[in-house]
Amino acid sequence: MNKKLGLLYDSRYFDHTIDQFSPENPDRIRHLYATIQDTYADRYQMFSPREATLEDIKAVHSSFYIQQIREHAVQADPYSYDRDTYLMQDSFVTALLAAGGCLEIADSIMDGKIGSGFALIRPPGHHAETGRGMGFCILNNIGITAKYLQKKYHLSRILIIDFDVHHGNGTQEVFYDTDQVLFISLHQKGLFPFSGAPEEIGKEKGVGYTINLPVYPQFGDCEYTYLVGRMLQSVVEQYMPQIILVSAGFDGHCDDNISGTHLSTYWYGMVTTMLKQYARDSCDSRLMFILEGGYNPLSLEHSILATLDSFLAPEIPRVGIMYTERADRILINHPLREYWTI
Numbered sequence: 001m002n003k004k005l006g007l008l009y010d011s012r013y014f015d016h017t018i019d020q021f022s023p024e025n026p027d028r029i030r031h032l033y034a035t036i037q038d039t040y041a042d043r044y045q046m047f048s049p050r051e052a053t054l055e056d057i058k059a060v061h062s063s064f065y066i067q068q069i070r071e072h073a074v075q076a077d078p079y080s081y082d083r084d085t086y087l088m089q090d091s092f093v094t095a096l097l098a099a100g101g102c103l104e105i106a107d108s109i110m111d112g113k114i115g116s117g118f119a120l121i122r123p124p125g126h127h128a129e130t131g132r133g134m135g136f137c138i139l140n141n142i143g144i145t146a147k148y149l150q151k152k153y154h155l156s157r158i159l160i161i162d163f164d165v166h167h168g169n170g171t172q173e174v175f176y177d178t179d180q181v182l183f184i185s186l187h188q189k190g191l192f193p194f195s196g197a198p199e200e201i202g203k204e205k206g207v208g209y210t211i212n213l214p215v216y217p218q219f220g221d222c223e224y225t226y227l228v229g230r231m232l233q234s235v236v237e238q239y240m241p242q243i244i245l246v247s248a249g250f251d252g253h254c255d256d257n258i259s260g261t262h263l264s265t266y267w268y269g270m271v272t273t274m275l276k277q278y279a280r281d282s283c284d285s286r287l288m289f290i291l292e293g294g295y296n297p298l299s300l301e302h303s304i305l306a307t308l309d310s311f312l313a314p315e316i317p318r319v320g321i322m323y324t325e326r327a328d329r330i331l332i333n334h335p336l337r338e339y340w341t342i
């Protein structure tokens with residue numbers, strides 16, 4: 001039986017804003033929030049964020065970097081820290097609410113109050129490294145969440161899937177040397193931040209616990225579904241995670257011109273169904289999505305609604321996986337085969 005879905009959103013996520021054009025702006029999610037309230041009323045449990053504490057964020061970020069964000073957020077040049085990550089008066093607090101919102105959902109999943117949840121937050125987080133923000137990201141929300149789950153609930157096998165079209169370099173960096181977090185990223189090859197090659201597999205105890213699948217821009221639903229179904233399902237069965245966290249970026253959508261990837265709205269619903277199945281089979285359905293990218297507000301909204309529909313579906317239909325040679329070629333000779341059977 002399906003437990004309730006938790007959704008977290010809050011108008012304070014509009015406060016991180018700048019009076020110049022940036023693809024990462026409050027209009028990404030403004031209409032989405034209204035639609036969710038109108039369309040899905042009573043079908044989910046709503047959550048409000050708390051601010052992450054200094055201790056929470058220090059589990060990932062250096063004190064020096066945190067001090068820098070605070071200082072730069074009040075300077076005259078909002079891009080003084082990074083050329084695409086602006087910092088304004090309210091940016092630090094909004095970033096704390098973004099990270100804290102994730103912790104709120106994580107607590108409720110661990111307490112069993114909800115089965116799965118989606119933190120509809122901004123600014124995004126997966127590019128933020130321990131010592132610097134970048135790519136619209138200030139604090140690494142998913143990294144902070146995983147660290148929090150380790151500390152508070154003593155989890156030792158957390159799976160992070162990142163299907164944002166960009167590589168989750170920040171998250172990778174945080175967990176590069178550990179086997180207690182398995183980080184898997186599917187992303188478009190040759191795109192910002194230009195990391196995430198298959199050879200990046202982790203170090204020390206973490207060798208084999210970072211898996212990067214850079215894919216070609218022409219790839220779409222068929223190839224992505226094949227990669228998830230062929231690789232992820234087997235890896236989940238072997239790792240048996242205690243929770244699955246998802247860096248859910250929707251910028252690989254065919255209508256999002258930040259990338260050339262051809263994913264459809266429908267695919268985001270389909271991958272949610274697949275992840276629900278893997279979570280049911282491995283970790284009592286504990287599944288948490290955290291919003292990352294998605295810069296066309298319309299395709300972002302439609303894709304998130306497709307995701308919610310899959311979350312709310314009472315059954316988990318079987319997703320058909322079609323063989324595709326060009327996707328299979330990514331897996332042939334991939335270094336992950338040294339550590340995992342696929």
Ligand SMILES: [Zn+2]
Nearest residue numbers: 164166251293
């Ligand atoms: Zn992205």
